[in-house]
Amino acid sequence: MSNGPLTDAQLAELRALEKLSDEDIDTGDIPEITDEQWRLARKGYLYRPLKQSVTIRVDADILDWFKSHAGGRGYQTDINAALRTHVARQKGSG
Secondary structure, eight states: OOOSOOOHHHHHHHHHHHHSOGGGSOOTTSOOOOHHHHHHOOTTSSOOOOOOOOOOOOOHHHHHHHHHTOTTSOHHHHHHHHHHHHHHHHHHHO
16 A cells, blocks of 8 residues: 555545445445453554654642652653543533
8 A cells, every 4th residue: 555645546435435325335345343352442542643742840749749650661651641631621512
């Protein structure tokens, strides 16, 4: 498979597929996912957002709390998760 630009034929095929309704798409050759596969699924396993190094000032007690509750991971990972949760809540309420 090439990472180059799509050919005219490929673009035409994509346009034709885009016009199909969900009911008209034949998925007969795609096996259904099993409950076991869902159980083993991991959210975000293949998605790795780009990290950017920043310098921020936080209250010493907050930083101490994150460092003491890191649970075997880096405290920065926990701070990032807390910020991501906050952003998701804000997006959901806006």
